Each structure stands twice: as C-alpha cells, then as structure tokens.
Amino acid sequence: MELPFAITLDVGSSHANRTGSWRVERPIYVDRLPPCNDACPAGENIQRWLYQAEPGDYEMAWRQLVEDNPFPAVMGRICYHPCETACNRAQLDEAVGINAIERFLGDLAIERGWSLPPAVTDSGKRVLVVGAGPAGLSATYHLRRLGHHVRLVDSAPKLGGMMRYGIPAYRLPRAVLDAETTRIVALGVDVELGHTVQDIEGERHDGGFDAVFLAVGAQLGRRVEIPAGDSSRVLDAVSLLHRVAENDPPLLGRRVVVYGGGDTALDAARTARRLGATDAVVVYRRNRERMPAHGDELEEALVEGVTVRWLSTVSRFDGDRLVLEKMRLNDEGFPEPTGELEELDADSLVLALGQDTDLSLLDQAPDVVVDDGVVEVLPTMMTGESGVFAGGDSVPSERTATVAIGHGKRAARGIDAFVSGRAPVNADRHELATFDRVNTWYYSDAPRTRRPELERARRQSTFDEVVGGLTEENALFEARRCLSCGNCFECDNCFGVCPDNAVIKLGPSLRYEFDYDFCKGCGICAQECPCGAIDMVPERI
Amino acid sequence: MTTQPVRFYQVGSFAVGNRLLPDDERTVQSDPNRTNSLDSGHRACQGCGEALGARYALDAAMRATGGRLVAVNATGCLEVFSTPYPETSWRIPWLHSLFGNAPAVATGVAAAMKVKGKGDVRVVAQAGDGGTVDIGFGCLSGMFERNDDVLFICYDNEAYMNTGVQRSGATPPAARTATTEAVGPEPGNVFGQGKDLPRLAMAHDIRYVATATVADLHDLEEKVERAMQLHGARYLHILVPCPLGWGSAPNDTILVARLAKETGLFPVFEAEHGKVTAVSPIRYRTPVEAYLSIQRRYAHLFGERSRTDIIARIQAIADQNIATYGLIDDEADSSDPKQVTA
Numbered sequence: 001m002e003l004p005f006a007i008t009l010d011v012g013s014s015h016a017n018r019t020g021s022w023r024v025e026r027p028i029y030v031d032r033l034p035p036c037n038d039a040c041p042a043g044e045n046i047q048r049w050l051y052q053a054e055p056g057d058y059e060m061a062w063r064q065l066v067e068d069n070p071f072p073a074v075m076g077r078i079c080y081h082p083c084e085t086a087c088n089r090a091q092l093d094e095a096v097g098i099n100a101i102e103r104f105l106g107d108l109a110i111e112r113g114w115s116l117p118p119a120v121t122d123s124g125k126r127v128l129v130v131g132a133g134p135a136g137l138s139a140t141y142h143l144r145r146l147g148h149h150v151r152l153v154d155s156a157p158k159l160g161g162m163m164r165y166g167i168p169a170y171r172l173p174r175a176v177l178d179a180e181t182t183r184i185v186a187l188g189v190d191v192e193l194g195h196t197v198q199d200i201e202g203e204r205h206d207g208g209f210d211a212v213f214l215a216v217g218a219q220l221g222r223r224v225e226i227p228a229g230d231s232s233r234v235l236d237a238v239s240l241l242h243r244v245a246e247n248d249p250p251l252l253g254r255r256v257v258v259y260g261g262g263d264t265a266l267d268a269a270r271t272a273r274r275l276g277a278t279d280a281v282v283v284y285r286r287n288r289e290r291m292p293a294h295g296d297e298l299e300e301a302l303v304e305g306v307t308v309r310w311l312s313t314v315s316r317f318d319g320d321r322l323v324l325e326k327m328r329l330n331d332e333g334f335p336e337p338t339g340e341l342e343e344l345d346a347d348s349l350v351l352a353l354g355q356d357t358d359l360s361l362l363d364q365a366p367d368v369v370v371d372d373g374v375v376e377v378l379p380t381m382m383t384g385e386s387g388v389f390a391g392g393d394s395v396p397s398e399r400t401a402t403v404a405i406g407h408g409k410r411a412a413r414g415i416d417a418f419v420s421g422r423a424p425v426n427a428d429r430h431e432l433a434t435f436d437r438v439n440t441w442y443y444s445d446a447p448r449t450r451r452p453e454l455e456r457a458r459r460q461s462t463f464d465e466v467v468g469g470l471t472e473e474n475a476l477f478e479a480r481r482c483l484s485c486g487n488c489f490e491c492d493n494c495f496g497v498c499p500d501n502a503v504i505k506l507g508p509s510l511r512y513e514f515d516y517d518f519c520k521g522c523g524i525c526a527q528e529c530p531c532g533a534i535d536m537v538p539e540r541i
Numbered sequence: 542m543t544t545q546p547v548r549f550y551q552v553g554s555f556a557v558g559n560r561l562l563p564d565d566e567r568t569v570q571s572d573p574n575r576t577n578s579l580d581s582g583h584r585a586c587q588g589c590g591e592a593l594g595a596r597y598a599l600d601a602a603m604r605a606t607g608g609r610l611v612a613v614n615a616t617g618c619l620e621v622f623s624t625p626y627p628e629t630s631w632r633i634p635w636l637h638s639l640f641g642n643a644p645a646v647a648t649g650v651a652a653a654m655k656v657k658g659k660g661d662v663r664v665v666a667q668a669g670d671g672g673t674v675d676i677g678f679g680c681l682s683g684m685f686e687r688n689d690d691v692l693f694i695c696y697d698n699e700a701y702m703n704t705g706v707q708r709s710g711a712t713p714p715a716a717r718t719a720t721t722e723a724v725g726p727e728p729g730n731v732f733g734q735g736k737d738l739p740r741l742a743m744a745h746d747i748r749y750v751a752t753a754t755v756a757d758l759h760d761l762e763e764k765v766e767r768a769m770q771l772h773g774a775r776y777l778h779i780l781v782p783c784p785l786g787w788g789s790a791p792n793d794t795i796l797v798a799r800l801a802k803e804t805g806l807f808p809v810f811e812a813e814h815g816k817v818t819a820v821s822p823i824r825y826r827t828p829v830e831a832y833l834s835i836q837r838r839y840a841h842l843f844g845e846r847s848r849t850d851i852i853a854r855i856q857a858i859a860d861q862n863i864a865t866y867g868l869i870d871d872e873a874d875s876s877d878p879k880q881v882t883a
Contacts, residue, residue: 009626009627010627011627011628011629012627012628012629013580013582013628013629013630014580014581014582014583014584014623014628014629014630015580015581015582016582016628017582017583017584017628018582019581019582019583019584022587054561055560055561441555441799442555442556443555444555480561489560490558490560491556491557491558491559491560492556492557492558492559492568492570492571493556493557493558495557495558495570495571495573496556496557496558496568496570496571496758497557497593497795498593499585499588499589499590499592499593499596499794500581500583500585500592501577501579501580501581501596502581505573507573508560515581517581518581518582520587520588521587522587522588522589522784522791522792522794523588523790523791523792524588524791524792524794524795526792527792527793527795527796528795528796530556536792
C-alpha cells in the first residue's frame with residue numbers, strides 16, 4: 001500500500017499494547033456463602049432457588065429447593081427461618097421473606113403436581129429407617145435418590161411424626177403434610193406404620209439391612225413433681241397435641257394453665273383457646289427476653305388472647321386453684337424463688353417442660369452411646385455402632401423440624417458412603433458473604449411483603465391455618481429483593497464499568513471472564529460489584 | 542385485576558444490566574456486541590474515568606445512529622492515550638486536528654457529509670475540559686451560534702491532566718493542581734472564578750444541553766440517545782473523575798462521580814432552548830466532606846490543619862446548586878425512578 005506523505009507505518013490496533021502487564025492486583029470471581037444458606041439447618045441453597053424464582057422459573061426454583069429439602073410447603077409454614085435472621089438485607093431495610101417464598105413454591109408444586117426426582121440408580125443396598133418424622137422422611141428421600149432401598153417404619157398410624165402429632169393444624173394443615181409425605185413414598189418406599197421397633201439389632205439382622213437410621217424423636221413429655229389434689233387435672237403438652245391431632249381432644253375446661261416457655265407451651269395454649277378455653281395462661285419462670293419460644297409464635301399467641309405470667313413457677317395445684325410462686329432473676333440470669341405466692345383459678349394444668357426420647361429399642365445395641373437421654377453421633381450422624389445412624393430430636397440438637405430434615409440429609413450421605421465403602425466427604429464451605437462486601441447503592445429500596453394473617457376472632461375458635469400465603473406477584477417481588485450476597489447474578493456491572501473492556505460476557509448463566517491481557521487491575525469492577533463476588537488478589541511477579 | 546408494581550429485579554436501574562429486562566430496554570453497555578468504540582490496549586491510567594465516559598457516550602451514539610457516526614477529537618488525554626502512532630484504540634471513524642479547533646473541524650465534517658449526500662452520517666466532537674472551556678471555547682461558541690449539526694461532548698476531569706494537572710477554567714475552588722498549589726491562606730484554586738460551561742451553552746439558546754456522570758450509565762445513555770434524535774448544536778457535559786489528577790483511588794472512580802452528584806456539587810440535568818427541563822434528584826443527600834476527603838487534591842482541607850471554613854464554602858456551593866436546580870425531590874420516590882409491572 002502506498003503510504004501518505006510522512007507516514008511510515010500502517011495503522012495498527014491498540015490490541016498490540018497488552019496493558020495487562022501494568023497490573024499489580026488481579027480481579028477474580030468468587031462465590032461466597034450467603035448467610036441464609038449458612039444459617040439453613042436443612043442446608044438449602046436459598047440464594048440459588050431465589051435466583052431461579054426471580055424470572056418466574058418456579059419449577060426450576062422448586063427443583064433446586066428439593067435438592068436439599070423435600071418439604072417446601074411444610075417448612076414454608078413451620079420453619080423458624082434462621083435464614084431470615086441471618087439475611088444481609090435486614091441491615092439494609094428488612095430481611096427477605098424467604099420462608100413465605102418457600103411456602104409459595106411448595107404450594108405451587110402441590111397444586112401443579114410436580115413430583116420429586118426419582119432414583120437414577122439401584123445400589124441394591126437396604127436401609128431401615130425407624131421413625132417417619134421429618135428426619136426419617138428426609139433420610140428416606142435422600143436415600144431413595146441415591147438408589148438405596150428403604151424400609152420406613154413408625155409406631156404411629158400415619159406418616160409425619162411430630163409434624164403431624166406435635167404441630168397443630170392451624171400452623172400446618174394436614175392436607176399439605178399429606179401431599180408432601182405421599183410424594184416421598186411415591187419414590188418407591190416400603191412403609192410399615194403402626195409398627196413399634198422393640199429391638200433395633202434384631203430387626204436389622206432379621207431384615208438383612210445394610211444400615212439403620214434411627215429417627216425416633218422425643219415423644220415423652222417431661223413431668224415434674226407438682227403436689228396436686230386427686231381431682232386436679234394435669235396432663236402434658238405432647239399428649240394434648242397428639243390427641244388433638246387424632247381428633248380425640250381431652251377435656252381441659254375453661255381455664256387452662258400451661259407450664260413452660262417453649263414453642264410447645266405456646267402451641268398448647270393456642271390449642272386450648274381453640275378447644276374453647278376462655279383463659280389460656282402460660283406460666284413461665286423467666287422473663288420474655290429469656291423465653292426459648294420463637295418471637296413470631298409468642299406474638300401470634302398474644303394476639304389470640306393467650307396471656308403469660310412471667311417469672312412464676314407452679315408450686316401446687318388443688319382442685320381448681322393453682323398456687324404460683326413468684327421468681328426473680330439473679331445476676332447470672334437464673335430464676336430464684338422469692339417465697340411470694342399467688343393463686344390462680346384453673347381447670348387444668350398442661351405441662352410443657354420439654355420432651356424425652358424413648359430409646360428402649362437400643363437396649364440390645366450396647367455400642368450406641370446414650371448420654372443425657374440422647375444418642376451420641378459423629379458428624380456423619382453415625383452412632384458408636386457401625387452402620388447405625390441417628391438424627392432428629394433423639395440426638396443432641398435444637399429440636400426443630402428443619403434441623404431434623406438436615407440430619408436426615410446428612411445421615412443419608414453418611415449411610416451412602418458407609419454402604420458403598422467410601423470415606424464420607426465433607427464439602428468445603430465457601431467463605432461467608434458478609435454485609436460489608438455488599439455495595440448497597442445498587443439495590444432499590446423495597447420493603448418486605450407480609451403474609452396475610454387469619455382474622456383474629458376466627459382463628460381462636462378454629463384450626464384453620466392462621467398465616468396465609470403470598471400471591472404470585474408478592475412472591476416474585478419478595479424473591480427479587482434478594483441481594484444475591486456473594487454470588488454473581490449477572491447484572492453486567494463489571495462488564496460495563498471496566499474502562500479497558502477487559503471483562504468478557506459469556507452469555508446467559510455463563511457469567512463473565514477477565515481478559516488479563518488488558519486488565520490493568522484498577523479494581524473498579526470489584527468495588528462496583530453489587531453482591532461482592534469479585535476479589536482483588538495480589539499479582540504474582 | 543389490580544397489579545402491584547414489581548420493581549424490576551434486585552438492582553432496579555442502578556446496575557449496568559438486568560437479566561429480567563426485555564432486550565430493547567437494556568443498556569448499550571450490557572450488550573456483548575456493543576461497539577467498544579474505545580477499545581482495549583489504550584494507555585489511559587488505571588481506573589480512568591474519561592476512557593469509561595468516552596466509551597459509554599460513543600457506544601450509545603453508535604447505537605442511536607445505527608453506526609453512521611464520525612467522531613472529531615480535540616487534543617488532550619483522550620487523544621493522546623488512544624492514538625500513539627501507529628496504534629489506535631478507536632473502532633469508529635475518528636479524526637484529530639488541533640487542541641482548539643475540534644468544534645470547527647466537526648462543523649466542517651458535518652458540512653462535508655451533507656455535500657457528499659451522506660447527510661445521515663452524524664458528527665460528534667469531543668474534548669476534555671481544557672479543550673472545551675478554555676482553548677476551544679471560541680470555536681465552540683461559534684459552532685453553537687451557527688447551530689451546526691454537531692453533538693459536542695466535554696469529558697470534564699477538571700484540569701489539564703495530560704500535561705501534568707494544570708488548572709483549567711473548569712477546576713473547582715480549593716482544588717490543588719500543579720498551578721494552584723496548596724499553599725498560603727487560600728490554598729488551591731481560587732473561589733469565584735472558572736466557567737460553568739453547561740450554563741454558557743444554555744445561554745446560546747441551543748437545542749439541547751445536558752450533564753451526566755460516569756456513575757449513572759442509564760441516565761448518560763438516555764441523554765446521548767436523546768441528543769442524537771435532535772439536530773442542530775447540542776452539548777453534553779460528562780463528569781469523568783481522574784485518579785491521577787484528583788488523587789483518588791483508581792477503584793473509586795465511579796464512587797467519586799456518584800458522590801459529586803449526591804453532594805450536589807455536580808448538578809445532573811437536561812435543558813432545551815436554554816431552559817432546564819429535567820434534573821436527576823439526589824438519592825441520599827451527602828455532605829461534601831464525603832466527596833472531598835477521598836481525593837488528595839483536597840487533602841489540605843483535612844488533617845491537623847483542617848480548613849472547616851473552606852469546606853463550609855464548598856458546602857455552600859453544593860447547597861446553592863441544590864436550591865437552584867431543585868435537586869432534592871420531596872414528593873417522588875427518588876430511590877428508583879423505574880418500575881415495571883410483572
């Protein structure tokens with residue numbers, strides 16, 4: 001080519017100038033552990049299923065959810081949602097209503113009849129699961145998906161364990177529970193109900209099971225000695241809730257006192273209201289700050305007319321008069337008696353002082369270590385006895401259904417490794433996606449959508465569900481409030497803000513890549529990433 | 542059926558992209574096939590706001606004109622770092638002549654295109670603040686006065702950065718430059734001098750004048766698109782932080798620009814025929830210290846011999862801007878102007 005006057009070189013692209021050599025720090029994409037996922041006892045990948053729900057791919061979101069937890073509709077009602085307590089958005093405006101969205105997805109799945117993913121292989125291994133509560137059912141589900149044969153036994157006539165016999169219907173309608181348990185059984189599970197396992201070793205041997213999972217729960221209401229007259233009516237909360245669940249409610253009278261401060265105490269008091277009690281009084285020995293019951297549950301109970309006598313213990317029950325002793329908290333926060341007495345009219349006293357586990361089936365299994373009434377387990381949920389695993393309320397835990405579901409999953413993985421002769425693997429956990437890594441500028445202000453609650457008057461007298469669900473629009477809105485902490489959600493910010501075009505957009509769901517030939521390491525991408533999914537690391541020289 | 546508006550996605554309109562938006566509502570910069578008018582390998586400093594602003598504006602102009610665009614460049618950083626002979630970073634027709642004559646050259650290009658029957662080819666002229674408010678101002682004023690069909694874009698980094706950070710007519714009060722040193726009782730640039738070019742442009746009564754920053758891409762792209770829909774002389778003034786000259790961290794470029802707007806020091810608005818027609822309200826009102834303290838050119842206002850009196854004078858400028866342009870929007874929800882219904 002003839003070059004113009006005074007021009008000696010052809011025009012060339014600046015691509016020849018690899019500005020990447022200027023860099024002293026390089027940006028890298030990271031995935032951090034969102035606090036919701038970190039807090040979920042069932043190990044759900046919440047951030048991921050919210051991401052899938054955001055464009056309206058509800059089935060995909062549900063499928064992601066049931067990877068870890070086969071009970072979205074149940075958990076969307078009864079879970080105490082530690083995910084929301086941990087949610088980073090709470091520091092911006094209000095936590096994302098994860099629980100309500102989970103319920104929305106769960107209900108939609110039931111409505112549309114989505115089925116759980118079937119087993120893809122057949123391992124030929126057989127596992128006995130004792131107890132069809134949340135832990136047992138969760139283990140059953142995960143074991144089936146891993147291709148193992150499961151025999152699920154329970155002494156009760158129906159599936160669900162404490163979800164059916166401990167949680168009142170106004171919190172968990174039975175149709176929902178039935179739908180989600182049936183869906184697990186439909187994966188091909190050998191179920192035997194009304195069968196109480198007396199000797200775990202014997203059953204394991206006779207049935208030729210490769211492993212056993214014990215999830216017998218904590219069914220025995222704890223009793224304390226309270227001097228009471230012959231005519232006084234004293235019963236425990238577990239039996240009360242169990243009998244109500246079987247449509248055989250005991251007579252409680254008009255004035256019911258519940259002794260205890262946990263969720264079960266409030267369930268008992270709220271149930272008493274629904275059975276016709278005009279006064280449902282909870283007697284608790286410490287104060288509100290120290291009450292183990294969850295805040296939402298207490299709020300709902302108070303709204304329904306349940307009253308609480310704080311800093312009180314029951315010292316005597318004579319006929320229809322209950323004698324309470326006032327307590328005070330000492331410097332360590334423990335309640336101490338004051339000697340000051342009060343009287344309270346009562347037709348019945350319900351004890352909600354905790355539950356114990358019936359572990360008589362372990363009498364012939366000496367290697368299983370029982371300490372303080374619960375079974376000692378390894379991180380894989382295996383007990384001292386090879387091949388015998390345990391989970392749920394019968395092992396040391398917080399004793400919630402969500403924790404039990406997590407135990408079931410963990411045990412299923414432990415059992416899978418055990419029966420296949422592999423060492424159990426522990427997945428690495430990413431570093432936590434903390435709030436200080438979130439660039440809050442980029443998030444629109446959007447207050448939380450609340451679930452409607454049953455009109456107060458109506459819910460005191462019926463067992464209808466109290467908390468309603470979200471509409472699709474609200475659920476979508478709520479899902480989109482997720483900050484996607486620590487995980488790229490493809491907002492294109494890094495791609496857009498790079499002054500050197502050194503970010504390559506790979507296309508939907510493929511995210512981005514850095515072009516280190518040209519990246520000068522200015523760090524704008526990391527600074528402007530809304531969710532904190534880019535780190536700057538020193539360049540090796 | 543009543544519908545509740547669902548704000549689109551987590552990031553509303555604040556981030557560059559949004560996977561939930563239909564394609565035609567997405568930004569030019571979120572498009573993997575954007576022009577990249579100013580391509581990789583240019584020699585701008587780390588975190589250069591001008592390189593970013595130029596790509597934002599020209600890519601948007603390329604989309605608005607369907608790729609029928611010529612850019613004329615004044616001398617300055619943008620010209621120097623993009624075209625060290627024989628390399629070029631420009632992927633569009635691009636022309637450089639002198640420091641002061643970019644508006645006149647652009648006028649000529651527009652006229653030539655018309656004569657050649659290529660009237661659909663649009664012309665953008667661009668310069669830094671020095672080439673705009675000082676050296677090129679005579680040509681620019683003439684271009685406005687003749688109402689030539691050119692969009693003139695000023696990338697304002699508030700001093701002559703290319704030659705070593707000397708004061709320009711756009712350098713703000715109290716800022717330290719090589720020629721306004723931080724010494725004496727009134728350290729840094731003087732108060733009460735300098736040129737507010739958007740208002741000078743408005744005084745020419747031209748069709749369209751707007752300001753923007755690199756911190757709000759959606760706003761910037763909309764203004765370029767609007768400008769390219771119109772004919773005649775148009776002026777766009779984009780604030781582009783300069784990590785070198787301002788002494789800000791390279792990764793703070795967008796943050797600094799955002800704070801310039803949020804403090805009220807840089808009013809973001811649109812004007813037609815000399816009248817302000819729209820302003821971008823402040824989302825979170827922020828004291829000027831937040832903006833000043835992260836730039837070393839204002840370091841002499843802080844620390845042991847802190848000059849709260851000077852900071853107060855700068856705050857007064859911000860407050861005056863807020864009052865003049867009405868930057869605090871009491872009624873509307875200024876947090877997210879865009880909503881869609883799901």
